[in-house]
Amino acid sequence: MNAPPASRFGFEWPRLAFGFRTALAACLALLLAWLAGLEHPQWSGMTVWAASQPLRGHLLEKSAARLAGTIIGVLFGLALMRVSHGDAMVLVIGISLWIGLCAFAGNLVRGYASYAAMLSGYSAAMVALLDAAHPEHVLALGADRVLTVAVGILAALLVGWLFAAPGDDISVVEKARLVSEQLAADIVARLRGAPVSENEQRSILSDISALEGTLDLHGAGSRRRRRLVRKIRALLAAQVSA
Structure with missing residues (x-):
């Protein structure tokens, strides 16, 4: 092409x-x-x-x-x-x-x-x-x-x-879902007694931080997106606690 x-x-x-x-x-x-x-x-x-x-x-x-x-x-x-x-x-x-x-x-x-x-x-x-x-x-x-x-x-x-493009909610939701999957796999590994890499945990925290940094701009100009941002922030807080 x-x-x-x-x-x-x-x-x-x-x-x-x-x-x-x-x-x-x-x-x-x-x-x-x-x-x-x-x-x-x-x-x-x-x-x-x-x-x-x-x-x-x-x-x-x-x-x-x-x-x-x-x-x-x-x-x-x-x-x-x-x-x-x-x-x-x-x-x-x-x-x-x-x-x-x-x-x-x-x-x-x-x-x-x-x-x-x-x-x-x-x-x-x-x-x-x-x-x-x-x-x-x-x-x-x-x-x-x-x-x-x-x-x-x-x-x-x-x-x-x-x-101008209307914006993309899917990418933000998908990133949050991927972090949840990584975190769930990490928790399951710990429950099974398998060793968990500290680098993997740092990587998950880094992904959470990077996603959180984009949320303010993602919610710009739309009440619906602001509500979505609040829900994702609550999810990220739970992920950090986990």
């Missing part, structure tokens, strides 16, 4: 197709933002590249996280500008504390909530510092930031939703 033309040049067709349609969505976002008269239309294109994902659940949740993080950061930046009245010392201290708080929160939570927390930090910095010399323009800058991000998210969803 002949290889696809793209693979002959070292490209993987699924990744190439994803990159191509993301580029088209970025161009669409840039055009829409420009036609709307937004001041920084390039932010819309950047948002498409940041939000686009190959799976629908990830696309939806990351888009929501980006919008939420942007709005929170912009609101804090506007509030800081109003409180500081353009005083550089107050701005620097306020932004430093806010970025530190967002970084702390981003490391405390997991999944796309962490992304939203980090985004809140530098969104506030962009609003407060990009036009610090003209505090009278900060409200327009904040509105422009939110609107450009919203346009980028809209374009990413319009294009990405048509091609």
